[in-house]
Amino acid sequence: MSADSGWNADEHVRFARYRQAFDEVAPADAAALVARVLTDPDKGMANSAVCEYLDRRAAELLADPGYPSWCLEMTRAVMADDFCTRRLNEWTLLRAMTLDEPWDVESLLTASNWLQLHTAERSLATSPLQILAENGRTRRIRNIAQSRLSAAQRSTSTEPDR
Structure with missing residues (x-):
């Protein structure tokens, strides 16, 4: 341009x-x-x-x-x-x-709603989902993170040991 x-x-x-x-x-x-x-x-x-x-x-x-x-x-x-x-x-x-x-938990907790929601909706990592399920800024973020965390934990517990 x-x-x-x-x-x-x-x-x-x-x-x-x-x-x-x-x-x-x-x-x-x-x-x-x-x-x-x-x-x-x-x-x-x-x-x-x-x-x-x-x-x-x-x-x-x-x-x-x-x-x-x-x-x-x-x-x-x-x-x-x-x-x-x-x-x-x-x-x-x-x-x-x-x-x-390596990342800082406080950075996630002080991040914008956009990042918290994006992480809750798309992350496959259980650590950020756990943090957002407990301490996400909004009820929506906490609920989505909890739902995805529960699904991730169920899929992990049903996988056969290798």
């Missing part, structure tokens, strides 16, 4: 253009595009467009060895934006939990 001499007044048009640009961007150009979008005068819309990209790309790279270098590059691009920085940090926490790498 080239630099505009002026902004289209309609944020919906800009958002659509940003989404298309993120769909087409080469990995080597992604950080520059993220930084460019974050200069949009409508901060909420810009955050939304960037976080949509971060969510898609982080999900694709979550267990990939390329995630750390991508994350470092994106961290530099979003450093002036607290919301996008937090989202990227939460993806990194999710990666650690997913790969059974």
Whole structure:
């Protein structure tokens, strides 16, 4: 996406253009595009467009060895934006939990509802599910985590010993 001499007044048009640009961007150009979008005068819309990209790309790279270098590059691009920085940090926490790498319980407990819900709905790791079943921020998060934890424990107890 080239630099505009002026902004289209309609944020919906800009958002659509940003989404298309993120769909087409080469990995080597992604950080520059993220930084460019974050200069949009409508901060909420810009955050939304960037976080949509971060969510898609982080999900694709979550267990990939390329995630750390991508994350470092994106961290530099979003450093002036607290919301996008937090989202990227939460993806990194999710990666650690997913790969059974060291992570901090307090980080999960103070994470956004988005991360807690995402973890409760999708994690296969019993440790974060146990923590969220007991201490998730909302009743919905606690219930989903408890249900998935119970299902995981049932499937583990019915598997034959090897």
